[in-house]
Amino acid sequence: MKNSKYKIVVLSDLKKNAITTLKSSVSLAHMIDADLELFHVKKHVDIIKRDNQLSAMRSINEEFISTKNKIKALVDPVSEAYDISIKSNFSFGNIKDEIKTYIKDNKPDVIVLGQRDAAPLKLMGDSITHFLLKEFNGVVMISSSNNALIPNEKMTLGVLNGSDKTFNTALSKDIITHIETPLKSFKVINSQHEKTKGASDFKEDTLEFVFEKNDNTIPTLSSYLSKSNINLLCVDRDENSANGSKSPSVLPLKETVNKLNVSLLVSGAL
Structure with a gap:
């Protein structure tokens, strides 16, 4: 018998449909009485665009603050509106490697990610969705922006x-x-x-x-x-x-x- 709560992890790219995916995750968390955490990964190549080491370190520090603020701006209003605690975490590096390490360390029961609006036929292939379905044995929810789940309904x-x-x-x-x-x-x-x-x-x-x-x-x-x-x-x-x-x-x-x-x-x- 499971004594502790379930753990839901939302893998977010922090883009336009991120709030819909997060709200759907809140809805699921309410249904199964789960702890909820948002996790974001950004590739180093998207951060470090300067040649010397000092400039590179400055870029990383700037991106760290910017990412932290973006996540806070996304998570806090949802957490307050639906009276739920939402933890958050993020890392910089190879996306698949960081996700794999995070799954190993945190052992979530459910992983939620958003469905891409653009190029749906390329959603699987060598994508994060396909990677997750191979690497993660737990439940995966792929959230769509159409007719999304609404918390408390x-x-x-x-x-x-x-x-x-x-x-x-x-x-x-x-x-x-x-x-x-x-x-x-x-x-x-x-x-x-x-x-x-x-x-x-x-x-x-x-x-x-x-x-x-x-x-x-x-x-x-x-x-x-x-x-x-x-x-x-x-x-x-x-x-x-x-x-x-x-x-x-x-x-x-x-x-x-x-x-x-x-x-x-x-x-x-x-």
């Missing part, structure tokens, strides 16, 4: 190709108590490999939508997610892992993250 939860095991964790059961019913299940099938079941995998209070896998699946699914006002879509990482049995009826995780402009909650790896 119930949300509409969806499940993509889910099964009962999606909610077999204490964290998931805590989230369930804060959702608007009915739960909405979105299932993508390939009729050549799978027959549509007459009933949902979930026993009650579930509204199920079934989509045939084809070239229009993603646009159609995105439209239904929008019409259903889904704030958070749960995706089971295990169904898409290289170690599991990858069904042709399941959308690949990469495609899901890249093309669905909705906040995603990707389950932890086994």
